[in-house]
Amino acid sequence: MKIKIRLILLLLLLSVFAYGLDYPNKPITILVHTKPGGAVDLMARTIARVAANYCDQPLVVVNKPGGGGIIAAARLLSTRPDGHTILAFPATFIPTLQTTDIGIGLDDFHYLAGMTISPEAIVTNPNSDINSLDKIIVDAKANPGKQKWCGPGTGSLDHLMAVKVWEKADIDVKWIPYGGGSPAMGAVMGKHADVYVGNPEDILGRQENLNIAAVSTENRLPAFPDVPTFIEKGIDLPSEVMWRGFVLHKNTNKEIITYLEDLFEKCSKDSIWLSYVERTMVTPVFMKDEEFEELVYKDVESARKYLKIAGFNLDKNSSKTPFLAGFLLLISGIIAGIIYIISKKKNIKLKGTVVILAFSLLLAIAFYYISYFFPAPREGLFVGAGTVPKVWSVFLITASIIGLITYYKNPVGETTKKGENVKSVIVLAGLVFIYISFISFLGFFISTALFLIAAMLLMNYRNYLSVVITTVLVLLFMYIVFIKVLMVPLPLGYIFQ
Amino acid sequence: MELFSNLLDGFLVLLGTGSIAWWQPILVILIGIIVGIFVGVMPGLSASTGLALIVPFTFGMEPLIAIILLAAVYTSASYGGTISAIAINTPGTPAAVAVTFDGYALTQKGQPGKALGSSLFSNVIGGLTGSLMLIFFSIPLAKIALKFGPAAFFSLAIFGLTIVSSMESKNRVKAFVSTAIGLLLMTVGLDIINGYPRYTFGYPELFDGFTFIPALIGLFAVGEIFLNIENMKIVEKLKQNFSSKMPDFHEIWSLKGLISKSALIGAIIGAIPGAGATIAAFIAYGEAKRTSKNKDEFGKGSLEGITAPSAAAGASAGGALIPLLTLGIPGSAATAVMIGALALHNITPGPELFKPENSTLVYGLFASLFIGNALMLFIGFAGTRLWVKIISAPKAVLFSIILSIALVGSYAVKNSMFDVFVCLGFGTFGWMLRRNGFPTAPMVLAMILGKMAETNFRQALLAEGSWTVFFTDPISLILIVMAILSLVYPIISEKIKMKKG
Numbered sequence: 002m003k004i005k006i007r008l009i010l011l012l013l014l015l016s017v018f019a020y021g022l023d024y025p026n027k028p029i030t031i032l033v034h035t036k037p038g039g040a041v042d043l044m045a046r047t048i049a050r051v052a053a054n055y056c057d058q059p060l061v062v063v064n065k066p067g068g069g070g071i072i073a074a075a076r077l078l079s080t081r082p083d084g085h086t087i088l089a090f091p092a093t094f095i096p097t098l099q100t101t102d103i104g105i106g107l108d109d110f111h112y113l114a115g116m117t118i119s120p121e122a123i124v125t126n127p128n129s130d131i132n133s134l135d136k137i138i139v140d141a142k143a144n145p146g147k148q149k150w151c152g153p154g155t156g157s158l159d160h161l162m163a164v165k166v167w168e169k170a171d172i173d174v175k176w177i178p179y180g181g182g183s184p185a186m187g188a189v190m191g192k193h194a195d196v197y198v199g200n201p202e203d204i205l206g207r208q209e210n211l212n213i214a215a216v217s218t219e220n221r222l223p224a225f226p227d228v229p230t231f232i233e234k235g236i237d238l239p240s241e242v243m244w245r246g247f248v249l250h251k252n253t254n255k256e257i258i259t260y261l262e263d264l265f266e267k268c269s270k271d272s273i274w275l276s277y278v279e280r281t282m283v284t285p286v287f288m289k290d291e292e293f294e295e296l297v298y299k300d301v302e303s304a305r306k307y308l309k310i311a312g313f314n315l316d317k318n319s320s321k322t323p324f325l326a327g328f329l330l331l332i333s334g335i336i337a338g339i340i341y342i343i344s345k346k347k348n349i350k351l352k353g354t355v356v357i358l359a360f361s362l363l364l365a366i367a368f369y370y371i372s373y374f375f376p377a378p379r380e381g382l383f384v385g386a387g388t389v390p391k392v393w394s395v396f397l398i399t400a401s402i403i404g405l406i407t408y409y410k411n412p413v414g415e416t417t418k419k420g421e422n423v424k425s426v427i428v429l430a431g432l433v434f435i436y437i438s439f440i441s442f443l444g445f446f447i448s449t450a451l452f453l454i455a456a457m458l459l460m461n462y463r464n465y466l467s468v469v470i471t472t473v474l475v476l477l478f479m480y481i482v483f484i485k486v487l488m489v490p491l492p493l494g495y496i497f498q
Numbered sequence: 499m500e501l502f503s504n505l506l507d508g509f510l511v512l513l514g515t516g517s518i519a520w521w522q523p524i525l526v527i528l529i530g531i532i533v534g535i536f537v538g539v540m541p542g543l544s545a546s547t548g549l550a551l552i553v554p555f556t557f558g559m560e561p562l563i564a565i566i567l568l569a570a571v572y573t574s575a576s577y578g579g580t581i582s583a584i585a586i587n588t589p590g591t592p593a594a595v596a597v598t599f600d601g602y603a604l605t606q607k608g609q610p611g612k613a614l615g616s617s618l619f620s621n622v623i624g625g626l627t628g629s630l631m632l633i634f635f636s637i638p639l640a641k642i643a644l645k646f647g648p649a650a651f652f653s654l655a656i657f658g659l660t661i662v663s664s665m666e667s668k669n670r671v672k673a674f675v676s677t678a679i680g681l682l683l684m685t686v687g688l689d690i691i692n693g694y695p696r697y698t699f700g701y702p703e704l705f706d707g708f709t710f711i712p713a714l715i716g717l718f719a720v721g722e723i724f725l726n727i728e729n730m731k732i733v734e735k736l737k738q739n740f741s742s743k744m745p746d747f748h749e750i751w752s753l754k755g756l757i758s759k760s761a762l763i764g765a766i767i768g769a770i771p772g773a774g775a776t777i778a779a780f781i782a783y784g785e786a787k788r789t790s791k792n793k794d795e796f797g798k799g800s801l802e803g804i805t806a807p808s809a810a811a812g813a814s815a816g817g818a819l820i821p822l823l824t825l826g827i828p829g830s831a832a833t834a835v836m837i838g839a840l841a842l843h844n845i846t847p848g849p850e851l852f853k854p855e856n857s858t859l860v861y862g863l864f865a866s867l868f869i870g871n872a873l874m875l876f877i878g879f880a881g882t883r884l885w886v887k888i889i890s891a892p893k894a895v896l897f898s899i900i901l902s903i904a905l906v907g908s909y910a911v912k913n914s915m916f917d918v919f920v921c922l923g924f925g926t927f928g929w930m931l932r933r934n935g936f937p938t939a940p941m942v943l944a945m946i947l948g949k950m951a952e953t954n955f956r957q958a959l960l961a962e963g964s965w966t967v968f969f970t971d972p973i974s975l976i977l978i979v980m981a982i983l984s985l986v987y988p989i990i991s992e993k994i995k996m997k998k999g
Contacts, residue, residue, distance in 0.1 A: 036831070036912075037550030043838055046554070066912050068705035069688070075702065100693060103702055149961050155693045177960050178691055180953065183834065187771055187827045191644035193961065206846030207826045280844060312692070353934035354672075361675050368682050368697070376694055384959050386689040386696060389952040393685065397678035404671045426724045430926050433720075433901065437918050445906075453898050460727065462894030471895050479906060487543075487551060489910045 024084055024257050025058040030490075031247070032063055032077055032088045034070035040281070044117065044245055045089040047277045048268055055267045063490045069097040074105050082250035084257035087113065091245040095300045096156050100313055111253055112297055114265035115246035115288035117278060120218045121162045121238075122228075124189065124197040124204055127212040131195050134215040134234050140195075141172035148174040151185040151194040156313055159198040162217070162241055164307045166198075169236045176311075186211060200243055201225060202282035217241035224282065245283075246293055262289045329370065333363040358404045365397035429459060444494025446476055505633065508861030511562070512869065516858070518560065523862075526563055527870050530570025531877055537571070538578015538590045541715045542907015545575035545591070545832035553839045561843040562859050566866040568836055573628075573815045573867065574874055575832070576775060577621040580808050581881075584613045585889045586900060588719035592710070593775035593811040595942050596783040598718065599665075600796065600803030607799050610886050611742035618878035619750050620757045620805040621812035622871050627761035628768065628816020629867040632823070639769040639817070640824040646770050648958035649967045653977035654770070655951035658777045660985040661784035662940040667793075667988060672936045680944025681951075683708060690953050691960065703916040710945060712908035712921040717938045719904040720925025723897045725932055730893065742886040744879070749801060756786055756802055757809045764810030768817025771829030775814040776946050782810035784984065816867065823847050823860070 031045045042064065049060035065073040070093065077088040090110070098105055125132045131140050131148070141148045152159035155178040163176060177194055179185035182203060188194040190210040197203075197211070201222060204211040213228045217238045221230060231238040247265065249258065268274055269287035278285040288296060340359065368390055378385030436452040443451075453472045462468065483489040514520025530552075537548035548571045556564035579591030584601035597617060604613040631639065646654070659677065666673035686697040687707030698704040750757075760782035767778035786806035787796050796803045821827045826848035828834040837847055845851070851860055889896065908921035928938045958967050968974050 036546070037835065039834075039838065042550075043842070050554075064913060066706075067914065068702035071702040071705065072912075072914070101695075101702070101705075103700070155691060175960060177957050179957070180690065181834075183827050183837075184772060187644065187821075187825070188647070190825060190827070191647060193647035206848030206850055209849040210825065277842070280841060353930065354936075357931060357934055357936060358675065361679055364679070365682065368685070371697060375689075375696060376692065384956055386692055386694045389955065390682065390685040390696065393678060393681040393948070397675065397682055400671060400674040400678050404675055407671055422728050422730060425730075426728050426929065429727060430724065430922070433905070433922050433925075437905065437915070437922060440918075441915060449902055449906075453902060456898040456901065457894045460730070460894035460897065462892060464892075467892075467895065471899065475899055475902060479902075482540075483906060483910060487547070487910065489906075490913055491906070491909070492915070 024254075024260060025056065027085055028058050029056070029060045029084070030063050030086045031060055032065050032073045032086060034066060034073035034089070034094075035064065036066050037064055041089050041091050041245060043277075043281075047274060048116070048247075048265075051268045051271045051274045052264055054271070055264055061488065061490075063488075068101070070094050071097065071101055071103060071105065074098070074109075075103070077248070077250060078105065078109055080250065082252035082254070084249065084253050084261060086250070087261070088248050089245070090248040092243050092300060093158050095297070095304050096158060096161060096308060099301075099304055099308060100156050107297065107301060109251055110248040111251045111258065112290065112293040113247045113249050113258065113261055114269075115244050115286055115293040115296060116265070116269060117246075117283040118242040118244045118286050119200045119202065119283040120216045120222070121159070121241040121243060122199060122201045122203075122216045123163075123166065123214045124186070124199060124211050125195065125214045126189050126192060126210060128210070129192055129195065132212060132214070134229060134231075134236075137196060137214060138170055138172060141170075141174050145173040146175065148172075148196070149177055149194040150174050150196040150198060151177045151179055151188050152198040153181045153185060154178050156308060156311065158243055160311060161304055161307045163196075163198045164311050165238060165241065165303070166231070166236065168307075168310065169231075169238060200283075201228075205282060242296075244286075244296060246288070258290075265289075329367045333367065336363065352408075354408055355405065358401045358408065361397055362401040362405075365394040365401065369394035369398070425459065429456065432456060432459065440494075441492050442494055445491040446480070447494065449479070450476060501633070504857050504861045505864060507858065508863075508865035509868075511858055511862045512566075512865050518563065522563055523566055523866060523869070524873075526559075526567040527570045527866060527873055528877075530567045531574040531870060531874050534571040534574030535578035535581070535877070535881070538575035538580075539582050540907060541582060541588050541590055541719055541904050542711055542910050543590075544711070545572050546830075546835045547910070548572075548575060549832055549835040549839065553835070553842070556839065556843070561845055562862045564843050565840065565845065565859065565863050568839055569819070569863060569866060570870045572832055572836060573625055573812075573870060576625075576811045576815050577618060577808075577874060577878060580617045580621065580811065581614060581885055584617060584804070585610055585885050586719070586896075587722045588900065588904070589714065591775070591811075592714060592942070592946060593779045593807070593814070595714070595718075595776065595939055596779040596807035597804060597811075599783070599939065600798070600800045603797060604799035604801075604804065605740070605889070608740055609743070609799070610740050610889060611882055612745045612801075613799070613804055614882045614885060615744035615879070616750060616753075616801050616804050617808040618875065618882070619745075620753075620760070620809035622875050622878075623757050624761040624764055624809035624812025624814075625816060625871040625874070626868065627758065627809075628765045628813035628819075629864065629871070630816075631762075631765040631769070631813075632816045632819050632867070633864050636820045636824050639766065639820050642766075643770045643821050644825070645973060646773075647971060648954040648961060649971040650973040650977065651772065651954035652951055652958055653968060653974040653981065654773060654777070655947040655954065657977045657981040657984065658780060658947045659944065659951070660981045661780050662943060663985045664784050664787055664988040665780075666937050666940065667992065669935055669937060670989075673940045676931065676936050676938060677940040677944045680941035681948040683713075684945050684948035685952070690949075691956050701916075703914065707949070708920055708924075708945075709908075709911055709914070709917045711911045712917040713924045713945060714942055715904045715908055716921040716924030716926075717928035717942060719900055720921060721928030721932055721938060723901055724925065724929035726893065726897065728929075728933065740886050740890050742883050744882070745801065750805075753802060753805050756789075757805050760786065760806040760809040761813040764813030765817040767810075768814025768829075769820040771818075771821045771827050772950065774818065774830050775811045776943075778810040778814040778817075779807035780943055782806040788984075788987070823851055824849065 033042045033045045035042050045062045049062050052060045065076050077086055080086040131137055150163050182199055185197050189197040215229055215231050218230055219239045266287055372387035372390040375387035436448055439448045450472050457468050512523040533548050537543040552571055579594035580597045582588045582590040583594035583597040587598050587602040589595045601613045662673050662677050688695055688705050763782045764778040767773050783806050786802050790802050818829045818833055821829050822833045828837045905918050908917045931938055
């Protein structure tokens with residue numbers, strides 16, 4: 002008996018290997034951490050297009066934006082390590098993964114292929130007084146703490162580059178984070194900031210309003226022969242690069258990795274890929290495995306050092322607020338209960354307006370309270386993470402109190418006409434909740450069909466033929482629009498995977 | 499005069515005198531308009547989705563044809579957004595929120611045709627105005643746009659927020675409560691200046707805050723359906739009759755002053771990167787109400803309340819092309835996708851685009867905007883009957899379909915189930931608010947402007963290190979004065995009226 006079981010197990014194991022060799026047996030997903038249209042997205046889409054010529058299965062780009070890339074990274078790590086999911090991985094992931102504490106580390110990935118690199122650059126406004134590296138340094142030394150540097154975000158790759166330059170050039174300036182590269186460049190064009198940190202290709206088409214002050218390469222760039230390097234000016238930053246590549250789940254099978262390495266190497270030599278790379282002014286490379294990993298880890302060391310200089314606290318202590326929230330919810334629940342009991346005793350009929358005003362008041366107090374746990378403004382700044390939430394909380398507290406007083410004076414007030422069917426609304430909202438919860442289990446189409454039928458019946462619609470026709474037509478419409486045209490990865494459900 | 503001859507050349511190229519066959523531009527403009535209206539109508543899909551969708555199809559096209567197609571999708575999405583705002587009280591684009599007030603009210607009176615027609619017409623006039631501004635005033639407007647620093651953006655956001663005061667004259671306190679809730683909810687997420695996670699309770703889904711589109715769809719589409727169901731009779735056999743009759747010509751003609759003023763507001767505000775169509779539409783609505791002789795009609799289906807925001811939204815699309823084409827700075831998500839798409843065609847927006855060797859491209863694009871607006875008028879008129887037919891379907895069927903589309907739309911924004919729950923949460927909350935007389939539009943406005951206000955407030959203080967920057971920056975000072983006026987004026991004028999009455 003036991004031997005038989007072992008034999009079956011062995012067969013199963015063998016079939017798993019056979020399955021591995023059978024790779025790829027379904028479309029390969031490339032996860033992208035931004036919305037469609039960004040530079041990383043375009044790179045992934047170009048690769049997907051090129052790779053289709055060398056691979057039996059199509060490659061499909063799926064955008065999973067959010068959390069600066071955390072959502073996409075978490076998504077990759079939650080899939081089976083069977084090589085059917087790849088994550089587009091630009092260098093921005095390095096600081097992001099270090100500053101967020103949710104259990105994803107750089108050693109969770111296999112570094113499949115590095116595809117492009119691009120040097121870092123600092124950019125100034127040619128029509129401003131500060132329009133070269135020399136002038137930047139002279140001005141910064143003359144007016145310490147005044148010069149304004151900007152770029153996308155705090156703790157971003159470009160922010161770290163800025164911190165490196167400041168340290169090596171020994172200058173004291175300000176960092177003003179913007180929501181992205183474009184608004185930051187706009188700020189330099191409009192002279193609201195002095196220096197923008199980014200990549201050389203950023204100034205293409207904007208040369209009238211932007212010029213590169215220095216690049217972080219060994220030699221001058223052929224495309225910009227007049228632009229000095231940092232080393233020429235005595236600042237030791239010869240090889241700072243922003244790279245973009247692709248990673249896999251670290252437990253991926255060796256043979257799958259070899260297959261994919263081969264695929265990406267072919268892509269890196271394809272003419273469509275090379276012409277795309279040329280147009281976006283980055284340098285095409287092909288690095289795999291250890292070579293790519295080395296590049297990644299080289300950045301990790303320096304990122305840690307400079308994130309600390311930039312004021313990041315890398316030793317995390319984030320468990321405080323969830324506890325706090327639970328505590329506050331409990332308190333507000335108790336307060337609501339007391340109000341309810343008093344209203345019962347004194348026979349006051351609670352109107353919805355009062356409930357909402359009381360809720361807003363509690364919400365505002367909770368937000369105000371939690372904001373005390375936010376980091377205090379850094380030295381020299383009088384506004385921190387908690388300031389604006391405090392201002393809005395006070396606004397809401399004032400408005401709710403005025404509302405409550407107005408209501409107290411004139412309890413009838415103005416309310417919209419209310420219907421009788423509050424129960425139907427609650428049932429429908431419950432139905433929607435169940436529907437959403439079941440999507441990931443039953444899959445989108447079955448749940449939607451069930452939901453549509455239930456919702457129409459709930460609303461007392463009894464034309465059964467029309468119910469069926471509507472359901473079929475809506476599902477067909479969604480299939481065509483969302484799956485076929487927009488390629489939205491609607492969940493198909495665990496039971497069908 | 500060189501401008502006119504260039505423009506004429508642009509038209510001639512589109513009409514087939516050059517290397518391009520005459521039917522190609524017309525065809526891609528038609529396709530672009532239909533795609534644009536479609537993504538505009540569908541809650542959750544936006545102009546940027548439409549553009550990202552169409553980019554791969556442009557790879558094999560000539561650059562001029564590609565840029566025309568993208569521009570057509572981009573400019574027509576704004577009209578698409580107002581359609582669903584008017585028909586089902588669900589703004590398809592954020593800018594259309596301001597059209598819901600009177601547009602949906604007119605639909606409830608049984609005249610969706612009139613509402614759709616006046617919105618279409620003012621959108622087209624707005625679009626033409628925006629194109630004219632783009633052609634004739636792009637250089638000075640781009641210069642003004644660059645003058646907007648953090649202080650000015652902050653004051654603009656505050657000015658936008660004060661419109662709540664004139665928008666909701668009956669429930670002003672409730673409107674302010676709704677505004678403050680929106681502002682507070684927008685502080686959830688990573689702090690832009692130092693990256694600290696605020697109110698996220700460890701959920702990475704909340705790092706970017708509540709996703710705006712699912713929240714908007716929830717507050718409007720889902721909330722509206724819940725409200726309707728609450729008021730629905732147990733057995734509703736009665737069907738409401740909707741008329742697809744268009745507005746009379748003289749009805750629109752009598753609003754020519756308002757429409758052109760709103761279009762100008764839209765084009766100018768649209769040209770400021772980061773401000774965009776939504777603020778323009780709200781400011782135009784507030785301004786229309788302030789100067790109107792029939793203030794009481796607002797919110798009850800006033801044509802002024804429909805045309806003003808529609809014209810502003812239509813014009814701001816053309817306005818937003820100004821910083822994109824002249825400076826290479828995209829002012830919105832959609833224009834950011836456009837810049838990426840243009841790069842793939844070796845077109846780098848910026849001053850170089852206006853050099854003589856590129857004149858066919860630029861003036862061909864300009865000419866296409868005029869043709870596009872003319873075509874949109876026809877497509878829009880033809881479509882009106884379809885929309886009216888759709889909303890005449892039995893309520894149970896219509897609501898079920900809208901609900902499922904709203905939920906899929908919420909998912910499609912970021913491919914995230916979390917956002918679908920956000921949509922339901924905001925929907926339930928919006929229903930509770932509205933059944934108690936709290937308007938939800940101020941909350942949406944606050945959610946749009948809250949982040950802009952905080953980011954720029956802190957950037958300004960960081961850069962200048964002093965509070966006085968909001969008063970020493972001339973643009974900021976003007977906007978602050980306007981904000982105070984817009985906050986106080988409606989309250990004072992009512993008090994005076996009450997005394998007289």
